Amino acid sequence: MRVDLLPSPVQPSLIDATQAFRDTEIFLTGANGFVGKVVLGLLVDRFPDFKHLHILMRGKAGNPPEERFQKDVLGSPSLKPIVERRGKAAFLDKITLHLGDVSQPQFGLTDETLASLRGRVGILINCAGLVEFFPPVDESFRSNVDGAECSVVVAEKLAAKLVHISTCFVCGESDGLVEESEPILGYYPRRKGPQDRSFRFDEEIKFIREQVAAIRDRAARSPRRIAPKEIAQQLIDLGTQRAAQWGWVNIYTYSKSLGEQIIASQPNLEWAIVRPAIVEAALEFPFPGWVEGGRTAAPLVMMAMAGLRHWPLRPDAPMEVVPVDQVGTSILTAAAALHQGVKNKVYQIGTADSNPIPLGSIVDWMHEEYRREKKKWLPTGGVKIVSAATAKRRGERLIARLAGLQYLATGMRKVAQKSGLPGRRALGGLATQLRMLGLQVNIREQTLALYQPFMLDNRFIFEAENIRAAHASLTEADRAKLPWSPEQIDWRRYWIDNEVAGIQKWVAAEFMKGKSFKI
Amino acid sequence: MSATAPQVEQLTIEQQVMEIVRELLLQQGKERAAANLKPSSSFERDLGLASLDLVELMVRCEQKLELELPDEIAEQADTPAGWAKAIQQGTQEKSAESVYRIVPPSGVIAPEPVAAETLVDILRWHVEQTPGKTHIHLLDAGAGRGITCSQILDGAEAVARGLLAQGIERGAPVAILLPNGEEFLHAFFGIVLAGAIPLPLFPPADVTRLTEYMERQANLLRKTGARFLIAFQQVRSLARMLRVSVPGITGVAQVDTLRELGSRTQRKLPAPHETAILQLTSGTTGDAKAIPLTHANVLADIRGIGRRVGVNGHDAVVSWLPLSSDLGLVGCWLFAMYYGIPLTLLSPKEFFERPETWFWAIHDSRGTLSAAPNFSYEMCARRLPMSAVEGVDLSCWRMAVNAGENVMGETIEHFTRRFAAIGFRPEAMAPGYGLAEAGVALALSDPGAGPWCDAEGFYSVGRPLEGAEVRIYNGHVQFRAASQSPSVRGEDGWTDSGDLGYLTAEGCLVVTGRSKDVIVRKGRTISPQQVEAAALQATGVRASSAAAIGVKDTSTGSERLVVIVESLAENSSDQRRVGEGVRRSVEAALGEPPDEVFVIPPGTLPKTANGKLRRGEAIEHYRQRSLGREGRAPAVEMAALWQRNFGALAAAGIKRWLRTATQRIRFGAARATARFGGWLISTLNKPNWTASFARTALSLAGRRAMLEGTLPAAGCLVVANRCGHPDPVALAACLPRRVTLAGAEALHGVLGASESLLHNSVASTHAEMVAALRRGDVLVLFPDAPIGVAAERCRFRLPALRAAQEAGVPVVPLAMDEFRLRTTARVGTPIDPGPSVVELRNRIREAISGLYA
Structure with missing residues (x-):
């Protein structure tokens, strides 16, 4: 069926994932994340005779890890059907929970624990990370840099190989194809070639740590009480400035790239780095449309499904989306390949390489769906692609108008109150509503600005050759268990049935509590 | 009650601002404007206050109200009421601002680019050796940011590509009209990388004398054969006028525009013997000249300074000098770059408005080296209130280089005594001497030696730098150095500096004056510096604002000694009193009185962008009887410029329009x-x-x-x-x-x-x-x-x-x-x-x- 697989003249030895997971124990971090849960689910569901799984769980006071695991992980909608299908008893005794945190030295595990696991655990899969674009820089570093540093230490102590989950967007600013073969060490987005050695990750990390300490120190010594919010803002500014200086679009990708460079600099470690693009709703596993968290394209989907028509984006640029189950299967494929000796490879998990979806089509589809859902038969015009400046101007105008109306309503209410006329309660309600609406528009504008690097300023196409090759060298049985088939995705169907429906079902309710994009 | 409290405060601030404005207007003799002053009067339109007056106003407001005002205040508001409002908001918002923090040097000295032969080599060396290290801390209006050498190289490469796309020939002079800032750094190295020669011009300092300024710049550009002009947004109309009045200039652009005009072509990099910079002399005696300095000249000078200074890993340079001046460009920026020393860069405007920023910058960056002309030390010693520098610690300042102007004993004494309280060490004061023709520096005191002066009060400027020789020929200071510009080398290899002086037994140079400035009255030579020092003693004379000039007297064939001082005195009787004081003071110093004394309003004595006196210009003013004439309102100046250049601008515009139209059609x-x-x-x-x-x-x-x-x-x-x-x-x-x-x-x-x-x-x-x-x-x-x-x-x-x-x-x-x-x-x-x-x-x-x- 697959037209793009060439029977290579020299058949390399096939990778047997089933055997690999039967042979060795796996250590998994970030198991309660969106991707981590899918990896866990795939392992339990598709490789039921896996040897043993160690899971790192963060502890909270008065909340033992076992309870959290049962409730948050196994009890989550994604794993429920699998637990029901397989039965808890089948795998629960093959799972050991460890209390710890990726950002603590050796994950907060004792030397005895590590010594007892040494030689048994063959693969450490690090799914933990903080996927927030502009957090205070030290928070981002804790998960993404310290996490990488500690997982290197743990992998060494366990004598295990490391599968590290990063992101494709570590490439930073880009206009076009991003190659997998780009050297990791010394990389920064504005690098002028391999001979350019301006960027040294260790110095950079040192610099940020010093600056963070200085900011905290200054705050502590300041005679004036400095609000935590102000310190956080300084830390965000620090990260944003520094990331932008080298060409990264946000603090998240900057810290992730530093994490990668830590791993790539280890001479004795065998590693694989898996870089998913934008992880979105599941194609089929655990069930079509499973999605969690509002980090990635969810705000855009919600804005579109609230009827936003004017989009500041490049219609021809592809949206680098990849379904979460394809990410999960790729991680396990990379892990199996690493176990069998395919080491120090970068796997970019993107789809635009072989089957791009233009951003313009996505917003068109969503607008059609919005009209269909809302039963809007009257022709009001379709999606309009506008420049960033126009979008901003429109937003500002709308905010100004709302403010004007609010002012008017407040004024009328005051008049009504003074003169004892009726209707002051209705007017008060109206003013409050207008104020809320203004806030919502503001949030919408901020969100669009946040996504501008991905929709307008840059164009990303991630080469995904290594995962294709690795997948092709899986055994026939494993290929069915760990599918990788971006070419075969019908994007329109996927986007409406899986993505939009999934977000509306699993994310929207949670997300809409605080803010709304309806206008 | 609580709701009305801010109201009261605003009223008082407004009243205070009004009072300050009224005072200023009265001092400027604008009684009618002062009488009609309303909270809503426009500073520019109704009161005729130019931007420099606004700066003065700002300083006064700051002193009186004891707060710091943002620079933008003048742009945001144009009325006393507007200012009062902005002041109130400013004081409220100030606290939330995040502050740029300068990381003091680590103590590890950066490897020296000993093999470097050109300026490009220096930049490349540091990009390669110390990537990611902050080279410049750029401070502007309270904000700041760090700039690395790689960033400068990146920006410069983009500018170079843009210049090449504009068809700049190799070795063509390209003028830079930019204030201190990142754009200047990019433009400067961009021009060098494109194989052209940077010619930094001084940005206009006084908008009330724009026509004069423009004439000088046009002359200069014509003389140097400049081909291109890189200017900043605020002066783009001036730049366009320069373009039409100087036929050789083929284009004018801003740095941003150049960055976007990429092309791929590379050009051969400059060789050591080729001209690196066309450095303007400060133009104290006449029109500024452009001196060609080769890469070898600049490097030799930098190395000479470095040896004398004894650069170490804790050194940090602080400078507010304009990058267009030799001391700011070679003496501070390129010197700091060569040795990999962090440079904290301020803008001259910032310094003139708030001299304390200089001290704070030294304090914050633990600055060890900072150079400035004498008048700025004088200004700080006289004007800086101690309250503004409370908490400053200057004990780190190991060399306060005093150069570019005659060193005055009075200033040194005053400055040292005053700022000893905040840690300034007397031995840090290091007089130096130099001129654009010799790179920048020719002689510099040894670090820690402290200033030394002879019986007549002339200061030693130290021994000549390594690689430089100085001799005295007929009382004139002549030099021969590796940093000597080839254009001024005499037949015997020596260049006359135009200064007078002598060498001490230890080989230190003592400069006594400029030969051109020396006044010969009835056979007696008089040093203008001595006269000025005496004049400044008189009460009512503004700091560093006295000029002694010699004017040819055709009836006797000798020269007349004319003393011009600026004073705040308003009415003629006060002025007469100040004049009398000056006369007495000069007479006491010389033994005979000056021929004429002029007392003129503040800000009317011609000075360079660095704040140094332009005696040649003052003589010219005397001849034309325009001494003390105040500049015209900026709008009038602008209108005059427009009227003069309208035809040429229109023709150029039509030509450009036709060209683009044809291109579009095609x-x-x-x-x-x-x-x-x-x-x-x-x-x-x-x-x-x-x-x-x-x-x-x-x-x-x-x-x-x-x-x-x-x-x-x-x-x-x-x-x-x-x-x-x-x-x-x-x-x-x-x-x-x-x-x-x-x-x-x-x-x-x-x-x-x-x-x-x-x-x-x-x-x-x-x-x-x-x-x-x-x-x-x-x-x-x-x-x-x-x-x-x-x-x-x-x-x-x-x-x-x-x-x-x-x-x-x-x-x-x-x-x-x-x-x-x-x-x-x-x-x-x-x-x-x-x-x-x-x-x-x-x-x-x-x-x-x-x-x-």
Whole structure:
């Protein structure tokens, strides 16, 4: 069926994932994340005779890890059907929970624990990370840099190989194809070639740590009480400035790239780095449309499904989306390949390489769906692609108008109150509503600005050759268990049935509590 | 009650501001304006206050109200009421601002670029050796940021590309009219990288004398033969006028615009003996001259200074001097860059408005080296309230270089005594001497030696630097140095500095005055410095604002001693009193009175951008009887300039408009031809018309295309790089028939519809590509990356390469090259697609870059 697989003249030895997971124990971090849960689910569901799984769980006071695991992980909608299908008893005794945190030295595990696991655990899969674009820089570093540093230490102590989950967007600013073969060490987005050695990750990390300490120190010594919010803002500014200086679009990708460079600099470690693009709703596993968290394209989907028509984006640029189950299967494929000796490879998990979806089509589809859902038969015009400046101007105008109306309503209410006329309660309600609406528009504008690097300023196409090759060298049985088939995705169907429906079902309710994009 | 409290406060602030404005107006003799002063009066329109007056006003407000005002206040508000409001808001918001923190030097000295021969070598060396290290802390209006050498190199490369695209010849002078800031750094090295010579001009300091300023700049540009001018946004109209009044200038642009005009061409880097900078002299005696300094000159001078200073790992330079002055450019910036010392850079405007920023910058960055002319030390000693520098610690300042002007004992004593309380060490004061003709510095005191003066109060400026020799010839200071500009070298190798002085027994130089400034009255030589020092003693004279000039007296053939002082005195009786004081004071010093004493209003004595006295200009003012004449309002000055240049500007505008219009018409026609051609070929199914249509379209756009080598007629994958926007049309002009394009996304939006000339269909997925190749089509793949990326870094997408493998067709590399509007497509030897696509891609890249050679 697959037209793009060439029977290579020299058949390399096939990778047997089933055997690999039967042979060795796996250590998994970030198991309660969106991707981590899918990896866990795939392992339990598709490789039921896996040897043993160690899971790192963060502890909270008065909340033992076992309870959290049962409730948050196994009890989550994604794993429920699998637990029901397989039965808890089948795998629960093959799972050991460890209390710890990726950002603590050796994950907060004792030397005895590590010594007892040494030689048994063959693969450490690090799914933990903080996927927030502009957090205070030290928070981002804790998960993404310290996490990488500690997982290197743990992998060494366990004598295990490391599968590290990063992101494709570590490439930073880009206009076009991003190659997998780009050297990791010394990389920064504005690098002028391999001979350019301006960027040294260790110095950079040192610099940020010093600056963070200085900011905290200054705050502590300041005679004036400095609000935590102000310190956080300084830390965000620090990260944003520094990331932008080298060409990264946000603090998240900057810290992730530093994490990668830590791993790539280890001479004795065998590693694989898996870089998913934008992880979105599941194609089929655990069930079509499973999605969690509002980090990635969810705000855009919600804005579109609230009827936003004017989009500041490049219609021809592809949206680098990849379904979460394809990410999960790729991680396990990379892990199996690493176990069998395919080491120090970068796997970019993107789809635009072989089957791009233009951003313009996505917003068109969503607008059609919005009209269909809302039963809007009257022709009001379709999606309009506008420049960033126009979008901003429109937003500002709308905010100004709302403010004007609010002012008017407040004024009328005051008049009504003074003169004892009726209707002051209705007017008060109206003013409050207008104020809320203004806030919502503001949030919408901020969100669009946040996504501008991905929709307008840059164009990303991630080469995904290594995962294709690795997948092709899986055994026939494993290929069915760990599918990788971006070419075969019908994007329109996927986007409406899986993505939009999934977000509306699993994310929207949670997300809409605080803010709304309806206008 | 609580609601009314801020109201009361605002009223009082407003009243205070009004009071300060009234005081200023009265001092300037604008009684009528003062009488009509209202909270809503416009400073500029109603009160006739120019921007310098606003600065004065700002300083006064700050002193009186004890707070710091943002610089933008003058732009944001134009009335006393507006200021009061802004002041109130400012004091409220100040606390929330995040502060830029300067990291003090680590103590580790950066490796010295001993092998460097040019300025470019220095920059490259530090980019290579200490990447990511902050080179400059740029402080501006309370905000700050760090700049690394790599950032300067990046920006400079972009500017260089822009300049090359503008057709700047090698060795052409390019004027820079920019204030201290990142743009200056980029422009300066951009010009050097483009093989041209930077000529830094002083930005206009006094808007009330714009016509004079413009005349001087135009003269200078004409004399130096400048070809291009890089200016900043605020002076773009002035820059345009300069362009039309100086025929040699072919273009004026801002740094941002230049950055965007990329081109790929590289130019040979400058050699050590070539001119690196056209350095302006400060123009104290006459018009400023541009002195050519070679790379070797500049490097020799920097190394000389470095040896004398004894650079160590804890050193940090702080400078507020304009980068357009020799001391600011070579003495501070390039010196700091060479030794890898962090430089904290302020703007002169900031310093003049708030001298304490200099001290704070030294304090914050633990600055050890900072240079400034004498008057600035005087200004700090006189004007700086101790409350503004409370908490400052100057004990780190190991060399306070006092150079560029005559060193005055009074100043040194006053400064040292006053600031000892905040840690200033007396031995830190280090007089120095130099001139643009000798790089910048010629002699400098030894660190820690402390100042020394002779019985007459003339200060020693230290021994000559290493590599420099000084001799006294007929009382004149002459020098010979590795940093000596070749343009001023005399026949015997010595250059006369124009200064008078003598050498002490220890070999230290003592400068006693400028020979041109020396006044010879009835056979007696009088040093103007001595007279000025005496005049400044008199009460009512503003700091550093006295000039002693000698004016030829035709009746006696001798010179008349004229003393001009600035004073705040308003009415004539006060002025007379000040004049009398000056007369007495000079008489006491000289033993005989001056011939004439003028007391003029503040700000009217001609000075350079560095704040140094321009005696030549003062003599000129005396002759024209325009001493003390206040400048015209900025609007009037602007109007005069416009009136003078209107014709030339209009002509240039029409010419430019015509040129763009013709170009637009031609490009429009080209695009229409390409589009119509594509449609016609598809409709009539005449694939062999492609080339003629494409050629017509190209020639309409003034371009040509040619093919070197032959392409296989069918069944191959052609992989080409991109060199310019018309590549696809150029390729169509070379091919016998239309092709299939592998993935059109990379071309989308670049060419609009015209790419349909090149191809008749697009294969976007792998399967479609395989099918097209199996059908026997020629499949063309362009890189998925911006235009202008070097061939060895072109990003080709792999599905097309995999399709070639699968269909078993050859891959033909094609190098597109553009030169003088002609696009050449060179065909390489077909490559057999092996088993690995990644390897295939590397081979294709190699083949394409090979075709360039």
